[in-house]
Amino acid sequence: MTTPPPPNTMALRANAIYEAFSDRPVLALAILLVITIAITRLLSSKQADQSPNGAKPVPSVPYTLPIIGHLPSMIYDAQSFTRRLRALYHPSGAYSLNFGGTVHNILFSPPLATALVNVKSENASELELFRGIMGKVFGFPLASEGHKYDEAIIGLNALYKNFMSEPGLGDMTTRTAQLVKENLASFVTGSKSLVDQMIWERNADVEIKTNAKGEKVVEANFLDLVRDWSATCANPSIIGSDFGHNYPEYIRDLWTLDEGFLLLATGLPRWFPIPALTRAHIARKSVTDKLLAFETAMDKYVAGEDPGPDWRDLDDVGPVVRGRIDLYRKKDMSMQARAATELALLWAANANSNPLVFWMLERIYADKALLALLREQVAPYVRAVQPRQEFVVPDAPRLEKLDIDGLCANCPLLKSCYIECLRLDAAPWSLKVAKKDFVLSPRDKEVQGIVLRKGEYVHVAHDLHNTDPNAFEDPEVFKADRHVKYDENGKGSAEMGSMRPYGGGHSMCKGRAFAFKEIMIFAASIISMWDVDAPNGGEWKLPKQRKATAVYGTADSTRVWVKQRQLPVVQT
Numbered sequence: 001m002t003t004p005p006p007p008n009t010m011a012l013r014a015n016a017i018y019e020a021f022s023d024r025p026v027l028a029l030a031i032l033l034v035i036t037i038a039i040t041r042l043l044s045s046k047q048a049d050q051s052p053n054g055a056k057p058v059p060s061v062p063y064t065l066p067i068i069g070h071l072p073s074m075i076y077d078a079q080s081f082t083r084r085l086r087a088l089y090h091p092s093g094a095y096s097l098n099f100g101g102t103v104h105n106i107l108f109s110p111p112l113a114t115a116l117v118n119v120k121s122e123n124a125s126e127l128e129l130f131r132g133i134m135g136k137v138f139g140f141p142l143a144s145e146g147h148k149y150d151e152a153i154i155g156l157n158a159l160y161k162n163f164m165s166e167p168g169l170g171d172m173t174t175r176t177a178q179l180v181k182e183n184l185a186s187f188v189t190g191s192k193s194l195v196d197q198m199i200w201e202r203n204a205d206v207e208i209k210t211n212a213k214g215e216k217v218v219e220a221n222f223l224d225l226v227r228d229w230s231a232t233c234a235n236p237s238i239i240g241s242d243f244g245h246n247y248p249e250y251i252r253d254l255w256t257l258d259e260g261f262l263l264l265a266t267g268l269p270r271w272f273p274i275p276a277l278t279r280a281h282i283a284r285k286s287v288t289d290k291l292l293a294f295e296t297a298m299d300k301y302v303a304g305e306d307p308g309p310d311w312r313d314l315d316d317v318g319p320v321v322r323g324r325i326d327l328y329r330k331k332d333m334s335m336q337a338r339a340a341t342e343l344a345l346l347w348a349a350n351a352n353s354n355p356l357v358f359w360m361l362e363r364i365y366a367d368k369a370l371l372a373l374l375r376e377q378v379a380p381y382v383r384a385v386q387p388r389q390e391f392v393v394p395d396a397p398r399l400e401k402l403d404i405d406g407l408c409a410n411c412p413l414l415k416s417c418y419i420e421c422l423r424l425d426a427a428p429w430s431l432k433v434a435k436k437d438f439v440l441s442p443r444d445k446e447v448q449g450i451v452l453r454k455g456e457y458v459h460v461a462h463d464l465h466n467t468d469p470n471a472f473e474d475p476e477v478f479k480a481d482r483h484v485k486y487d488e489n490g491k492g493s494a495e496m497g498s499m500r501p502y503g504g505g506h507s508m509c510k511g512r513a514f515a516f517k518e519i520m521i522f523a524a525s526i527i528s529m530w531d532v533d534a535p536n537g538g539e540w541k542l543p544k545q546r547k548a549t550a551v552y553g554t555a556d557s558t559r560v561w562v563k564q565r566q567l568p569v570v571q572t
């Protein structure tokens with residue numbers, strides 16, 4: 001055992017070190033940095049011990065920068081980083097990262113994922129996180145009315161049965177299909193004047209061009225065109241028709257908020273110098289103001305008072321939002337709290353399903369053979385026709401038939417495309433926080449459990465499973481019929497299999513049944529009436545995906561040429 005040097009010797013050594021480096025501060029800093037990195041790397045590579053009952057700790061990924069941890073790698077290219085680690089930690093089915101000093105366990109094996117989404121809420125829960133998001137992202141006044149939110153949550157969740165089962169689900173899809181029939185012929189109008197264009201065309205920056213055959217085509221940003229058109233058809237079934245009529249530009253605000261979602265979730269204020277954050281704050285204020293007017297009108301309507309001339313059709317507000325008004329009134333919730341709760345719902349209903357329609361169409365129009373097969377498959381259920389021209393001005397084409405049940409039950413190739421896009425074009429993560437130390441044990445006793453510690457974050461990274469070469473052959477390749485299976489009679493069907501794009505457990509997406517139907521309706525209807533090509537007869541190029549909350553966005557150009565398809569001519 002060595003005796004510690006007497007204090008005067010230590011002081012002498014410190015003095016010598018100070019003198020050696022006092023005129024070389026850069027060298028001193030560099031040495032300090034190297035030592036810090038080496039110590040951080042050493043400490044972060046140390047794996048926790050096996051728990052006494054045999055469950056293993058989640059292997060932690062070493063990092064070099066203290067506190068910041070793995071954040072730089074996630075910001076630089078989360079997709080490549082997380083996928084590289086998946087290959088490295090495959091046998092464990094999970095690995096652990098450090099963001100800003102907090103531990104984040106990333107689970108990707110299906111047995112662990114299933115165990116987490118079904119975990120008892122006293123062990124790990126998402127409720128606190130969802131509550132935080134309600135405040136930071138959607139502007140719910142948690143400080144003054146957090147208790148009301150907690151009291152209302154059971155009632156709010158109970159209302160989602162209207163999205164999931166009949167008669168609510170059927171009413172929503174019928175209403176949406178009706179609006180598809182009304183709006184499909186004006187997906188592009190060919191109007192040059194902004195005044196005559198539809199809202200989705202204005203947002204898509206349309207221009208009139210002429211193709212090589214001398215035909216008129218409409219050039220547009222495909223992402224904006226598809227997602228805004230889809231939103232216009234779907235949202236009235238949730239919030240009624242007055243809201244969209246009074247404030248058609250609210251959809252733009254929703255997308256701007258969506259782009260800044262993760263920044264808002266950090267809780268950073270509006271003045272913080274990140275342009276996307278400032279834009280998101282402004283968009284949230286703009287859409288909240290519109291929702292405040294809606295909530296005030298609804299409150300009057302429910303009380304039997306006159307809501308004003310702009311709100312004449314409030315009786316067509318969907319049952320979830322209508323049911324909420326009674327709950328808000330019972331809990332005496334402020335208009336701000338109500339508007340924030342509606343904003344969260346509008347965001348959830350639009351942020352993923354509408355961009356998914358865009359990715360489906362991108363992949364379908366890219367492959368003309370697939371497009372032809374799909375048109376043939378949906379033809380018995382979705383029929384677009386051109387009325388015979390009898391006057392000088394030709395009639396618009398119309399959707400003569402839209403059989404939702406037939407389309408959703410009997411078009412396995414289209415359904416397989418929908419599942420394949422959820423596999424490749426979405427990266428949803430389900431997130432919970434461990435409320436105490438516990439072992440997460442999969443039901444399959446062959447699979448070893450993992451130890452989770454109080455305060456740690458636990459994510460199911462669904463995209464890591466969905467693109468895992470051990471689960472899917474050529475995982476990066478889009479195979480339209482990948483999910484189609486045939487029974488002994490040769491009847492095809494397509495199912496999700498081991499994928500969980502809508503999460504799981506009691507926080508599982510409440511709009512999934514509606515999302516499936518609306519996406520099938522939108523994709524089938526658009527391909528039935530419209531031809532879409534790359535501009536100037538160029539090659540179709542899939543835009544690069546950009547991380548969003550679940551379904552990817554893109555920052556690439558999505559310009560396309562849209563033209564009406566040759567349709568069967570019918571008597572008017």
Ligand code: HEM
Nearest residue numbers: 348349352353356428430502503504507508509510511515
């Ligand atoms: C492709 C479309 C969609 C995808 C991929 C998607 C995905 C998700 C995911 C991953 C969650 C979180 C689940 C978890 O924590 O485990 C979620 C929650 C939710 N989604 Fe969706 N969603 C979609 C469409 C919709 C639609 C159309 C609606 C409404 C009509 C909707 C309403 C909701 C709601 C209300 C929640 C919160 C559930 C809760 O608080 O418990 N979603 N969604």
